Every structure is written in C-alpha cells, then in structure tokens.
Amino acid sequence: MPSRSPDDDPRLGDVSEGTVLRAILARTAPASHTILGPGDDAAVLAAPSGSVVATTDTLVHGPDFRLAWSSGYDLGWKSAAVNLSDIAAMGARPTGLLVALAVPRDMRLSFVEQLADGFRAACEALAPGCSVVGGDLTVSDVLTIAVTALGDLEGRRAVTRSGARPGDAVAIAGELGLAAHGLAVLFGRFRDGETPTPVDAARLAEGEASAVAAQLRPAPPIGLGPVAALAGATAMMDVSDGLALDAGRMAAASGVTIDLARSALGAEPERALAGGEDHALLATFPPDVLPPGFRIVGTVRRAGQTGVLCDGEPVDVAGWDPYRDWDAATG
Numbered sequence: 001m002p003s004r005s006p007d008d009d010p011r012l013g014d015v016s017e018g019t020v021l022r023a024i025l026a027r028t029a030p031a032s033h034t035i036l037g038p039g040d041d042a043a044v045l046a047a048p049s050g051s052v053v054a055t056t057d058t059l060v061h062g063p064d065f066r067l068a069w070s071s072g073y074d075l076g077w078k079s080a081a082v083n084l085s086d087i088a089a090m091g092a093r094p095t096g097l098l099v100a101l102a103v104p105r106d107m108r109l110s111f112v113e114q115l116a117d118g119f120r121a122a123c124e125a126l127a128p129g130c131s132v133v134g135g136d137l138t139v140s141d142v143l144t145i146a147v148t149a150l151g152d153l154e155g156r157r158a159v160t161r162s163g164a165r166p167g168d169a170v171a172i173a174g175e176l177g178l179a180a181h182g183l184a185v186l187f188g189r190f191r192d193g194e195t196p197t198p199v200d201a202a203r204l205a206e207g208e209a210s211a212v213a214a215q216l217r218p219a220p221p222i223g224l225g226p227v228a229a230l231a232g233a234t235a236m237m238d239v240s241d242g243l244a245l246d247a248g249r250m251a252a253a254s255g256v257t258i259d260l261a262r263s264a265l266g267a268e269p270e271r272a273l274a275g276g277e278d279h280a281l282l283a284t285f286p287p288d289v290l291p292p293g294f295r296i297v298g299t300v301r302r303a304g305q306t307g308v309l310c311d312g313e314p315v316d317v318a319g320w321d322p323y324r325d326w327d328a329a330t331g
Contacts, residue, residue: 004110012112013105017137023109024137027116032129033095033152043133045096045150053151053158055086061143069186069199072111074216075145076118081218082240083149084127085279088225089238091159092151096133097123099147102140115145126222156229159283164235164254168284170298173221173228175214176243177268180275182208182215220279224293228283231291236283244273244308244315246282247298251306254284259309260298273315 012020025038036044045052059065059079070078080097087094099119103112116132123130164170185208186199199212220238228236235254239246243260251258265272284300285291301309308315 004108004113009108009110011105012103012107012109012139015109020109020112020137023113024116027113027120028132029120029124030131034131034133038132038134043096043098045133047152049153049155051153053087053090053092053153054148055083056146056148057083057086058144058146060145066186067143070216072114073118073121076115076120077122077217078118079115079145079147080119080122081126081220082277082279083147084122084130084222085218085220085238085240085281087127087149087151088220088222089159089236089281090151090153091156091225091229091233091236092153093226094123094127094130094149094151094222096130096150097135097147098150099132099135099145100137101135102138102142102144102146104141104143105139107143122217126219153229154226156226159225159229159233159236161235161237161250161253162255164250164256164258164284164300166256166300166303167287168234168300169287169290169296170247170258170260170300171283171285171290171294172239172243172280172297173224173283173294174239174280175278176239176266176280177271177275177278178211178214179218179277179279180215180242180271181268182211182213183275183277185212186215215277218277218279221281221293224281224291227291227293228281228285231285232289233283233285236281239276239278239280239282241276242274243278243280243282243297244310245276248306248308248315250282250284251308254300254303255306256303257301257305257307257309258298259301259312260315261296262311264295264297269310273310 033046262269
C-alpha cells in the first residue's frame with residue numbers, strides 16, 4: 001500500500017484509537033481459517049483437527065530490538081516470524097496471529113502502518129493462509145509488540161522437545177549463526193540514535209548485508225515443521241537462543257545426550273553454537289529418516305545422562321539469556 005507523505009503523517013497522540021486501528025486493519029488480509037476476523041470482541045478461527053497450538057512472544061524496545069536500525073516493516077516482519085517459527089516447531093501449520101501493540105504517543109501513524117505491512121508480508125511469504133486476526137492497542141513510553149500465534153496440527157500429534165531417542169539423527173533446517181553475525185554488525189556500526197532509521201546497505205561490507213537481513217527479517221523454514229512431523233520427527237524445537245543452549249533444553253526434556261558434529265556447523269562453528277535468533281528448526285529423526293530441507297548435525301546418545309557434546313566433548317552451553325545478557329547488550 002502507498003506510504004504517507006510527511007504532511008499526512010500525524011503523531012499517534014494527535015489522532016484517535018479508531019483512526020490507528022482502521023489504518024492497521026486496512027493492511028491485514030483474511031486468514032484461511034478465519035470465520036470471524038478483526039472488528040468484534042474476539043476472532044473466531046476454525047480448528048479442523050479439534051486442537052489448537054498456541055504460543056506467545058513479546059518484543060520490547062531495548063533488549064529485543066533497536067529503532068536505531070529497525071524500521072516498522074522490519075519489526076512487523078520479525079514479530080510475525082519468531083512466533084510462526086514456534087508454531088512450526090510443534091509440527092503445526094500457522095492459522096492466525098493476535099497482535100498487541102503498546103506504542104509511544106509521539107510515534108507517527110506511518111510507523112504503525114509499516115508494522116502492519118511487515119506482519120502481512122511475513123505471513124504471505126512464510127505461512128500463506130495465516131494472517132493477523134485481532135489484537136489490542138494501547139500507549140506506552142516504550143514500544144512493545146506482543147504476539148500470540150495459533151496453529152493447526154491437521155490431525156497429527158504435536159512434536160515436542162521430549163521425544164528424542166538414543167540413535168536418532170540430530171538435524172537442522174535453516175541457518176545457524178547468521179543472525180548473530182548480523183547483530184554484531186549492527187552493534188558495531190548502527191548503535192547511535194533512537195529514531196527509526198532503516199539500515200543503510202551502502203554502509204555494509206560484502207557478506208554483511210545477508211547477516212543483517214537474517215537479524216532484522218528472519219525467514220524461518222515454517223513449511224518444514226509439518227514436513228518433519230509427517231516424516232516421523234521424534235522431537236523438534238525452534239532455535240532462538242543458540243544451538244548449544246536449545247539443544248541442551250531438548251536433551252534435558254528427552255533425558256538424553258546430544259552430540260553435535262563441529263564439521264557440520266559451517267565455517268564458524270562457535271557462532272553457530274552460541275548465536276541466537278536464527279529460528280532454525282532443530283529436530284531428531286530415526287536413523288533412516290531425513291526429510292528434504294534438513295541436514296544432519298549430530299547424533300542422540302545414551303539415555304539417562306543429559307547434556308550437549310560437540311565431537312564427544314562437553315560444550316559450554318552459551319546462548320542468549322535476557323536476564324544474564326541485558327547489561328552486556330546495553331553497555
């Protein structure tokens with residue numbers, strides 16, 4: 001949709017809630033499972049399988065994103081993508097998003113419209129048939145985006161973190177370490193300023209643009225979640241806090257040891273192990289099963305002793321922890 005001119009771009013504090021909501025809703029598209037969409041007290045979605053998968057995630061300016069380098073479109077895209085990935089990690093297909101926005105009064109209406117455009121574009125690209133079906137709007141001193149995603153298992157059982165078995169192959173779909181590289185670039189070059197200023201690609205060296213894009217607009221392999229479930233995945237989860245940390249969570253839930261192969265982790269295995277926000281899919285499969293789109297990165301070892309190894313050696317399970325890492329990120 002066309003963007004607003006500077007002369008037709010009021011601050012949110014100068015317009016009504018209804019004006020903001022109409023601007024957002026004009027940019028949403030119907031979801032295939034929607035029976036009743038935005039405009040009532042609640043949305044109504046079909047649940048053909050008789051069960052609903054639900055997840056929620058909150059992004060707050062400061063610990064989760066910076067307006068110094070993220071546009072409204074970037075934030076809408078990323079807020080959708082990280083939630084869609086959690087739905088896919090259960091083996092489900094996303095059906096709808098509920099979005100709650102807490103927005104400063106001095107933000108421009110065009111910024112909220114860009115948010116809505118980012119949500120719509122991410123759904124269309126990553127999870128066709130899914131859309132924003134409702135939400136809430138309020139004011140706050142700190143921009144906060146809270147999203148609840150819903151999904152349909154289509155008659156399948158949910159794939160959880162707790163089903164990995166000794167002898168299973170450990171596999172990944174998606175990138176590892178690229179988003180962490182992008183974050184390092186952003187902190188190194190775009191730290192100053194607190195106004196929406198999209199990253200200038202001209203300031204990025206060769207190879208950095210794709211890393212920054214992976215951080216600002218992640219593209220998780222959403223469609224491979226149901227594919228993995230249909231292929232017989234025994235366990236699966238979204239890699240959001242780093243492969244080592246998340247593999248440790250899967251190992252603990254399953255009561256097993258996961259042994260990763262350093263040679264399978266790319267040119268920068270340490271970044272792959274510790275870097276977060278890739279939103280790849282980590283899954284385990286029986287030894288003779290590997291669906292298209294997944295690559296083997298390790299093996300599930302003995303039950304009864306949990307942990308993560310790399311080439312048989314214990315791994316220092318590092319990754320993103322907002323309570324532990326916030327000071328480092330803001331210092």
